Amino acid sequence: MKKLISLLIGSAILFSNVAVFADETEEEAITFSDLAENNQYYPAIMDLVDRGIVQGYDDGTFRPYDTVNRVEALKILMMYFEWDTHQEFDIEMNFSDIEDNAWYEPYLRVAYANEIVSGYDDGTFQPDSNVNLAETLKIISKAVPFSFIDKVQIEIDPAPDVPADSWYAGYAQYALEEGAVYLNAEGNLAADQNVTRGQLADILYRFEYDDQFSGQVYYGNATYYADMFEGRNTASGEVFEQALYTAAHLTLPFGTYVRVTHQNTGETAIVKVNDRGPYSDHAIIDLTSTAFDAIGALGSGVIPVEVEIIYPEE
Numbered sequence: 001m002k003k004l005i006s007l008l009i010g011s012a013i014l015f016s017n018v019a020v021f022a023d024e025t026e027e028e029a030i031t032f033s034d035l036a037e038n039n040q041y042y043p044a045i046m047d048l049v050d051r052g053i054v055q056g057y058d059d060g061t062f063r064p065y066d067t068v069n070r071v072e073a074l075k076i077l078m079m080y081f082e083w084d085t086h087q088e089f090d091i092e093m094n095f096s097d098i099e100d101n102a103w104y105e106p107y108l109r110v111a112y113a114n115e116i117v118s119g120y121d122d123g124t125f126q127p128d129s130n131v132n133l134a135e136t137l138k139i140i141s142k143a144v145p146f147s148f149i150d151k152v153q154i155e156i157d158p159a160p161d162v163p164a165d166s167w168y169a170g171y172a173q174y175a176l177e178e179g180a181v182y183l184n185a186e187g188n189l190a191a192d193q194n195v196t197r198g199q200l201a202d203i204l205y206r207f208e209y210d211d212q213f214s215g216q217v218y219y220g221n222a223t224y225y226a227d228m229f230e231g232r233n234t235a236s237g238e239v240f241e242q243a244l245y246t247a248a249h250l251t252l253p254f255g256t257y258v259r260v261t262h263q264n265t266g267e268t269a270i271v272k273v274n275d276r277g278p279y280s281d282h283a284i285i286d287l288t289s290t291a292f293d294a295i296g297a298l299g300s301g302v303i304p305v306e307v308e309i310i311y312p313e314e
Helices: 002-008 042-049 070-080 105-113 133-143 169-177 197-208 289-295
Strands: 213-224 246-248 257-262 268-275 285-287 303-310
Touching: 042 197, 070 105, 070 133, 070 197, 133 169, 133 197, 213 289, 257 285, 257 289, 268 285, 268 289, 285 289, 289 303
Parallel strands: 213 285, 246 268
Antiparallel strands: 213 303, 246 285, 257 268, 257 303
């Protein structure tokens, strides 16, 4: 998918009709007041910013956890895949709830003409309704020219809550295989969940850089080392240093990199496994105090996390 998307990805993407465009001549770093560098969606959002576009609001926020409606998501994806919205089509959409000359009309018209989206049986499109994960994965697959995802043969359920005969099973299976999405703590995809702005950026980012994300995610608690271990040898033979971003895990091979994300705040850190542990039932990973402090308060002692195997570029 990375090679496919790299051929199609453009330099323009908007998250709403109030998005702010960056001046290509400016070298100033763009930041958002509500998006920290250790936020789980930061790389995905800033990757798009690095392409020369700011996705944000006039008040300097990005609002990564706000939901996306159907036409906002459509605009994002149509621009991401460089669809020409100036094309003329001899079609009538005839949606009863679409205003004439609406800001999203060019994107909707092109998407409708190319069978990327369709309306509801009652003749509406419901532009202001939230878009869920299943719908998002379908639009992504159909927005990619020469997509083959519709032809994926599903023989088993892609996830416990995704029946093989569901209309979105093929899209779900492909996204899971590519690591663009992953199962939640209950082992489900939750395809009916509303997609947020940050999540949509993250899905696109993970599709494009699919060789970096495994989609293998483990859920549990994280703890951190006591200072008494400073300077001692770890199970891998490396010397333990609290200042480094390393971790202990019971089974992952030494040298494995994982992204540890606080389940409640979205704060994240990348660490290397170089030790064995923790040897208790209440945690699945032991972090250096530096890594732990980057995503949670040391005073808490334990935090709920998701741990994903990743493959950083060397």
